[in-house]
Amino acid sequence: MVAHEWRLLLQGIIICVYKCIICLGWNFYVPKDPIPYLAFISFAVIESGYNPYMYVIFNKTIRRHVVESILCKSKKTSLTTIVNVATTIRTIKKSQTNTTQNV
Numbered sequence: 240m241v242a243h244e245w246r247l248l249l250q251g252i253i254i255c256v257y258k259c260i261i262c263l264g265w266n267f268y269v270p271k272d273p274i275p276y277l278a279f280i281s282f283a284v285i286e287s288g289y290n291p292y293m294y295v296i297f298n299k300t301i302r303r304h305v306v307e308s309i310l311c312k313s314k315k316t317s318l319t320t321i322v323n324v325a326t327t328i329r330t331i332k333k334s335q336t337n338t339t340q341n342v
Contacts, residue, residue, distance in 0.1 A: 246297050247335065254289065261286050300327050 240248070261283055270276045294301050304324050 250293050250297055254293070257289065258286065294328060294331070298327065298331065300324075 264279060265283060268279075270279055295305055296302070301324055
């Protein structure tokens with residue numbers, strides 16, 4: 240397998256394991272103490288938005304743009320940067336769709 244296929248496989252495994260843990264916990268375990276309950280609810284809320292985290296973790300281009308934006312090192316953090324990131328995300332989604340259709 241090529242490097243991007245390994246990363247895609249790793250993303251899928253992380254997402255599946257995370258969703259299974261949250262689902263099992265949500266159905267079979269409800270903590271009685273307030274701090275574990277708050278942590279559990281926080282993880283359940285984060286579950287609905289893990290895609291941006293996956294993109295930042297596994298895509299070098301998006302990660303570089305995010306770090307530049309956070310550290311204000313980008314000389315031109317403008318619409319061009321946003322369009323580049325959006326284009327990269329769209330390309331990733333298309334390649335994932337094509338990969339699933341070919342399998």
